[in-house]
Amino acid sequence: MEDQVLHQTDTAPRDATPQDSVEQISPSVGHPGATTFPTLLQNLRNARGWSKADLAKRAAFDPSTITRLEQGSRAPERETVTQLADAMALPMTDRDRLLAASGYRSDTWDDPDLIEIATLLADPSLPPAVRREIRTMLRVAASHGKLHRMYPHQTPADT
Template identity: 30%
Template sequence: MIVHTVGELLRHWRQRRGVSQLDLAIAADVSARHVSLVETGRSRPSAEMILRLAEQLHVPLRDRNRLLLAGGFAPRYAERPLDDTALAAARDAVRRVLRAHEPYPALVFDRRWNIVMTNRAVEPFLAQVAPELLRPPVNLVRLGLDPRGFASMVVNLADVRAVFRSRIGRQLAVAPDPELTALYEELLGSDPRDAPGPRVESDVLIPMILRVGGRELRLFSTITTFGTPMDITLDEVAIESYYPADAESAAFFGTREPGASR
């Protein structure tokens, strides 16, 4: 087992971000020489200095704890389950967002794309999924790409795979994770289904097109995250909210055409 020093880990994150020692020093309001001494192990940084450098490097909270441990300090950020009493206010906020988005689907997933919460509008879609895919933890990527899940309903599956590939690729570039890497390689590696095909024409965005009950639903989504989390769980969860992209899809949910005046 290789044990890295705090300086080695900081250098790793700096290089991953493509930042020079001088640029990091300026952003953190320290000297470039001090950054160099920390990275080479000739200066032992305080916990505050570790966190200051980590903040400028946009290091995730989970990895900031690892930096602190490598520097000989106790972890600073707790990782509580979402149903913990300490997260009651945040959990209530998430539930409010999910409920307010009805009758459109919305769900919450963690850093490995496991679904944590959903609103009631998701339930009719899950009813068409094979039971084995609904055993916890239910993974959104697997659910979306498995033929027993949503893949059989997705008209533009190549587009959806490309979106998953792009989003998870960016996520891994920011914070490597072995389990997420394995999921990426299993479901998003080279696949014959990725051969070029007809693209969905759109001037704004590429929707996900689902064929449900003989109708085609066109949906696009937005992502919501917590702005200033101090808990690892809150730092890693995201809310994905789906919206109808045309009048026919809005009618399916019993609502007006998106953007239509009242």
């Protein structure tokens, strides 16, 4: 897939399969195979032990709305997806997966640093060797962040 810069109102291309759009976001443990919005929504709701009525009440929707969303007979608006994610207090990874499964991208991509990196990597004049170096540095930075998440009370000076 080509590198490209997306904006808040952009959606995943309609010719992309749901699996394509979900794979761009780190999958969350516990929901294997949940790639379509209806399936993912139902799995996330069931993981909490909630009925459709429970989710509807917490998200301020009519229970029939949840039924239609889980049956796939109604395509969700972005605001609907974020309202559902908020009601379930989803961690960012699950929130992003739910957005991607419904054809929307994460708010994460509005970060100016990420936009700058994406723009740089999408620049066709950038030599491939430089592109590889940047990607290597990004992997190192991501690993550093993951370690900090695992050991939040240690600062770099502590190690």
